[in-house]
Amino acid sequence: MPDAITAIHRADVPKVWLVGGGIASLAAAAFMIRDGDVPGHNITILEESDELGGSLDGSGDPRLGYVLRGGRMLESKYLCTFELFDSIPALGGGKTVTEEIFAWNRTMKTSSKSRLFRDGDRQVAPEFGLSEQHILTIERLALEPEAMLGNSSIADQFGASFFETGFWFMWCTTFAFQPWHSAVEFKRYLMRFAHMVQGFERLQGIMRTVYNQHDSLVRPLYKWLADRGVAFELNTRVTGLDSIVEDGKRTVTRIASQRGGKPGSITVAATDHVLVTLGSMTEASSLGTNESAPRLLGKQDGGAWTLWETLAAGRPEFGHPGVFADHIDQSKWVSFTTTLHDPGFLHAIGDITGNVPGEGGLITLPESAWLASIVIPAQPHFIGQPDDVGVFWGYGLRVDALGDFVRKPMAECTGREIMTEVLGHLRLDTQAAGILKTSICIPCMMPFITSQFLCRAHGDRPQVSPAGWANLGLMGQFCELPDDVVFTVEYSIRSAQAAVYAALGLNRAPPAVYKGAFDPRVLYRAFLALHDIRT
Numbered sequence: 001m002p003d004a005i006t007a008i009h010r011a012d013v014p015k016v017w018l019v020g021g022g023i024a025s026l027a028a029a030a031f032m033i034r035d036g037d038v039p040g041h042n043i044t045i046l047e048e049s050d051e052l053g054g055s056l057d058g059s060g061d062p063r064l065g066y067v068l069r070g071g072r073m074l075e076s077k078y079l080c081t082f083e084l085f086d087s088i089p090a091l092g093g094g095k096t097v098t099e100e101i102f103a104w105n106r107t108m109k110t111s112s113k114s115r116l117f118r119d120g121d122r123q124v125a126p127e128f129g130l131s132e133q134h135i136l137t138i139e140r141l142a143l144e145p146e147a148m149l150g151n152s153s154i155a156d157q158f159g160a161s162f163f164e165t166g167f168w169f170m171w172c173t174t175f176a177f178q179p180w181h182s183a184v185e186f187k188r189y190l191m192r193f194a195h196m197v198q199g200f201e202r203l204q205g206i207m208r209t210v211y212n213q214h215d216s217l218v219r220p221l222y223k224w225l226a227d228r229g230v231a232f233e234l235n236t237r238v239t240g241l242d243s244i245v246e247d248g249k250r251t252v253t254r255i256a257s258q259r260g261g262k263p264g265s266i267t268v269a270a271t272d273h274v275l276v277t278l279g280s281m282t283e284a285s286s287l288g289t290n291e292s293a294p295r296l297l298g299k300q301d302g303g304a305w306t307l308w309e310t311l312a313a314g315r316p317e318f319g320h321p322g323v324f325a326d327h328i329d330q331s332k333w334v335s336f337t338t339t340l341h342d343p344g345f346l347h348a349i350g351d352i353t354g355n356v357p358g359e360g361g362l363i364t365l366p367e368s369a370w371l372a373s374i375v376i377p378a379q380p381h382f383i384g385q386p387d388d389v390g391v392f393w394g395y396g397l398r399v400d401a402l403g404d405f406v407r408k409p410m411a412e413c414t415g416r417e418i419m420t421e422v423l424g425h426l427r428l429d430t431q432a433a434g435i436l437k438t439s440i441c442i443p444c445m446m447p448f449i450t451s452q453f454l455c456r457a458h459g460d461r462p463q464v465s466p467a468g469w470a471n472l473g474l475m476g477q478f479c480e481l482p483d484d485v486v487f488t489v490e491y492s493i494r495s496a497q498a499a500v501y502a503a504l505g506l507n508r509a510p511p512a513v514y515k516g517a518f519d520p521r522v523l524y525r526a527f528l529a530l531h532d533i534r535t
Contacts, residue, residue, distance in 0.1 A: 014042065017255060017266065019238045020277030020304070021047025022054020023489060024475040026221050027084055028275050028496035029230050034087055036504040040228030046257065048237040048303045052222055055282045056489070058214030058382060062389045065290070065339040065440035066382055069282055070449070071375060071393055073174075073361075074101065074207040075196065078490040079511035080497055091220050091383075101209055101216070108378055110206040112360045114353035115170055118367055120427040122353055125201045127532045128167035134158065135530050141187045142194075142517060151455040154186045155179040167530075170201060173364045173373045176487065178397065180330055181453040185486065192485045195516030197526040203361035208377065213489070215383045235259060237303040240310050241274065241472070249470035270471065273503045275496075276311070277476040278462070279324060280304035281452060281487070286445045290415040294334070294445035299325050305448075308478070317469070319462035324451040324478060331451040334399045334410050335444050336418050340390035342438035348428055349376055349392075357390075365425045369403055370396035370410045372422060394422065399445075415441030452477045452486040464495055465502045473499035483513040 016032055018025040025045050032038040051057065060066035074081065085097035095103065114122035130138075137158055141149075154177065155163075162168055163179055171177065175189060196205045209216035226232075242254035252274045255266040268274060284301040288294035299305035305325045312318035324331075340346065346357060353360050358378025365372050374394035381391045399411040405424030406417045413421070419441045423432045461480040465473055475495040477486045484491050497510040516522040528535060 015272045016043040017274045018045045021052040024277045024492040024496045027493045031500040040230045044231040046233050046236045053214050053218035056213040058212035065442045066391050068337045068393050072489045077514035080494040081490050088224050104210045105207045108358045110203045110361045112203045126166045129165040146184045149183045151457045152183045153180050169366045182455045188485045191517045195522045198529040251470045275473040278308045279478040288443040317466040320460045323460045328447045332447045335395040338441040340439050345435045346390045369401040371398045372396040464498045473503045475499050
């Protein structure tokens with residue numbers, strides 16, 4: 001593959017250029033082929049790293065340790081996601097990916113017996129503990145127009161007591177909210193997941209893939225695209241778009257790129273389509289080791305934010321990337337993946353929580369200064385993972401606070417120190433030495449992981465089809481989609497579907513966002529749950 005990319009092609013053969021190799025671009029390529037009848041060999045995905053999948057990653061091996069930066073939960077109302085993957089065969093054959101997921105979740109139903117773990121004891125179905133004032137505020141937020149909330153924060157809407165309730169501990173750790181995050185995003189989550197408030201204390205309704213999302217979603221989708229001739233240009237950083245104005249519309253004419261530090265360019269015809277994934281929640285992620293802490297990097301350590309800033313300079317139709325990229329202290333946290341070479345930890349955690357791996361979902365330690373949580377997935381969690389090796393994942397929201405057992409900020413801790421802290425809160429003192437000796441914990445610092453939750457105003461996120469552009473569309477977590485919620489696979493896929501249909505001029509739209517909050521039965525059940533009335 002040449003260092004400089006130069007592609008010049010006939011104007012009468014439309015090409016599609018997808019910037020970014022995450023789930024949005026992969027989904028867009030599939031929609032182009034499936035719904036737009038675009039030949040796969042006319043589609044090229046440009047990705048700056050050497051891997052596809054973006055935030056849906058999964059890598060490593062049992063010897064050096066597995067790595068997951070995060071894990072995305074699914075639920076049955078992710079209509080765009082399941083509609084797409086109902087067209088994609090699962091790697092095992094015989095089912096589509098959607099069929100595989102639903103079949104798996106009929107067997108492995110999430111029903112936590114230890115959603116919160118305090119003082120060495122699990123709390124089965126912990127109470128929300130909301131006051132009448134808290135509930136009235138939640139109800140007001142559900143009714144109040146987003147325009148009235150503006151760029152206010154969750155803390156602007158609630159008093160301090162709300163952030164000590166069981167509801168907040170469960171809500172904020174399930175979705176990774178902080179008190180300073182956007183009240184509009186909090187409202188959207190309340191509305192979007194109203195049908196899940198009942199049973200939320202046991203995480204009922206949460207769905208998982210058979211393996212990690214890279215193995216279960218990205219790999220089969222990549223295979224389907226590759227089989228149809230889609231081209232993948234890895235290690236290719238897009239640095240800018242040249243354009244001209246014709247007939248009152250701005251048209252992309254050239255994609256500027258870098259490969260191996262050398263500049264390249266792609267000539268874009270007026271009939272071609274360019275779809276760009278804006279920003280990145282996992283940009284500038286840094287891995288530590290069992291013996292070293294990860295580094296805190298910034299937007300200069302990747303190309304996604306720089307590209308958005310370049311596109312937005314003097315062009316309000318591209319929004320305001322600085323709103324999301326310039327507040328790392330408000331968007332960072334640390335996750336960690338632990339590879340276990342002894343069954344002792346999984347046996348112990350089963351005894352503690354009352355759940356087998358894969359059944360319990362998120363276990364939060366509310367007494368943790370780091371506000372740490374862990375997830376014990378069904379094993380194996382990676383394709384090819386040996387039977388005698390286990391994997392689990394966790395994260396902390398308060399990464400600058402001193403630990404309770406390791407008196408250091410989580411952000412400065414090695415993998416071993418993070419495991420020591422977690423084992424301390426789980427009261428596994430007698431087993432700790434053996435677990436630490438036979439485990440590999442790899443921490444990951446992600447400076448922008450909740451940047452999409454930061455307080456924003458109307459216009460800070462651009463539209464999927466930017467005003468005044470003829471052959472350019474935008475995708476991903478930082479575009480504006482009415483009603484749906486960021487930090488989900490669904491949002492990325494919905495944005496891709498909307499961008500493709502608009503680009504091709506198709507007379508169709510993505511499935512409407514499910515609005516359970518308008519169903520009286522859903523509202524009644526949510527009302528009972530918020531008041532801790534269990535039926």
